Amino acid sequence: MAAPAPAPTASPPPPPAMSGLLSFASSRPYPPLPAPRPAAAAPRPRLRIAGSAAAAPNAVSHRASSSFSSGDRLRSLVRRGELDEALRLVGSARRPDAGTCAxxxxxxxxxxxxxxxxxxLAACGPDVMAYNAMMxxxxxxxxxxxxxxxxxxRAVERDAxxxxxLIRGLCGRGRTANALAVLDEMLRRRCVPDVVTYTILLEATCKRSGYKQAMKLLDEMRDKGCTPDIVTYNVVVNGICQEGRVDDAIEFLKNLPSYGCEPNTVSYNIVxxxxxxxxxxxxxxxxxxxMGQKGCPPNVVTFNMLISFLCRKGLVEPALEVLEQIPKYGCSPNSLSYNPLLHAxxxxxxxDKAMAFLDLMVSRGCYPDIVSYxxxxxxxxxxxxxDVAVELLHQLKDKGCAPVxxxxxTVIDGLTKAGKTKEALELLNEMVSKGLQPDIITYSTIAAGLCREDRIEDAIRAFGKVQDMGIRPNTVLYNAIILGLCKRRETHSAIDLFAYMIGNGCMPNESTYTILIExxxxxxxxxEARDLLDELCSRGEEILLDVHLIDVAFLTTFLPCSNANGGPFLRLPPEGSPVYDALL
DNA sequence: TTAGGGTTAG
Structure with a gap:
């Protein structure tokens, strides 16, 4: 792989607000990374070496040593995600600890x-913590x-x-109607819903049915004798803002004192x-x-929000100015203040500027967190x-910020894209050895990298690994392998996998169809391509095909379809290209 | 139970 172009050495001068701030920007391509976080710099003593878990010391426990070590072992297994082994242990334990069970x-x-x-749950016996975990x-x-x-x-409804x-779970999945039904059940069973319950429901109602509906629930809540607090009102204020009615939200805020509630800083932050x-x-x-005059002075969240929004809109210089204002209001910037700028x-x-900015935050006593890194x-x-990314990854622990x-x-993906699949696989082993459980993204990344190298069999092994872990492969993973098979001209196998995907309840997306049609x-x-396209037609989706992958015959065949009402739209080849000429 | 980082795969 050719060496990438170095970062521009003659970068434009920093904006005025930055003058002096970045003066120590190094002339090296990448300045040394910041010094370790003092408090966490000292290496932690290793408490236990691999394989000696059962011999863990139990000096702090007054319980029987056997019960301590099994409880300790169970906790450690659960923490490491070794669920099968944990299950075996629970099965043989007399009364496993409810917290660990949860x-x-x-x-x-x-x-x-x-x-x-x-x-x-059955093994640990009745416990509210375990009940809630189950729920x-x-x-x-x-x-x-x-x-x-x-x-x-279980009649556990009696526990509010x-x-x-349950109400939160239902609300979180958009099942607000069911959540409201649970509320009714609660009221019937005289299990008194508190302000928290209502607040959760109000938030969901705002999202699902709009703030006007939420206002009705707010009235109902008051009728039942439950007094809304400032959090409740803030949820409603947020609902009003979400509908783009900021001025109405401000009006609502002004009226809060007449309901016996004073706005707080959060209220203003929402507006x-x-x-x-x-x-x-x-x-x-x-x-x-x-805000200051109303007794709700801005806090660090206020400033962080401004910085984040300004950065998102590309207004980096004003964002830097806001950063400089924070101490004048008696607040200390934190990593959330710096990270949007770092990202920008x-x-x-x-x-080079990003690295220098990292130094700046450290020199001001704000340590980068894992999101910064x-x-x-x-x-x-x-x-x-x-390679710098790999180096940084390996330095993170010493900086007091363990990689997650x-x-x-991120780095595994970078390596596969740089054609360094072997190193990517080594990194995968490394993370596992450190007790970090790879997830669907890890394996999708690896599978896509292997497919790029035409190592479909290995990619399919990665696929199997995902299934072994009890994780359902998702569309991205299927797409990676289907693409690999298509590129190898094993279209029939690709179609088989497509059928398998649907049979296993994984919905294909636009990319799946594009890959297969091509x-x-x-x-x-x-x-066959046409049949698939018809299927897409019936879904009424827009499809953008990469014209470079499509031959003239294919485009000519499908062109009429592009005019179908409500059907898919085939992006025409660029004017003047050979395909375009052939079509017209 | 409310507000803040548009950190990862296609």
């Missing part, structure tokens, strides 16, 4: 293993109906907290966010001025500096 229930449910989670698990796994049935069986979990979304910068500034520099491909890793990979799944996924057309299987 954690295991959560993890099992997250992998869709709710039946096994229920076995764990959250069902909801998280999308089995909200199972959650409701289970809830009814468990009900909140401010609405103003920023509408790019009403002057109004935002004015509101910030008012990365996006501008000004890596992940932002850098992404940018380094995208700018062709994968996303960090590894693959079929390449092999001259025009009829």
């Amino acid at each position: 954690a295991l229930i959560k993890k099992l449910s997250a992998s869709g293993r709710t039946a096994e989670a229920r076995r764990v 959250a698990g069902y909801c998280g796994a999308g089995q909200v109906d199972a959650a409701r049935r289970w809830c009814a069986e 907290y468990t009900c909140d979990t 401010l966010k609405g103003l920023c979304t509408a790019e009403r910068w002057e109004d935002a500034e004015e509101l910030m001025g008012e 520099f990365c996006k501008q491909k000004k890596m 992940n932002t850098l890793l992404t940018a380094l990979c995208r700018s062709g500096e994968v 799944l996303i960090s590894y996924n 693959g079929l057309a390449y092999e001259g299987l025009i009829k």
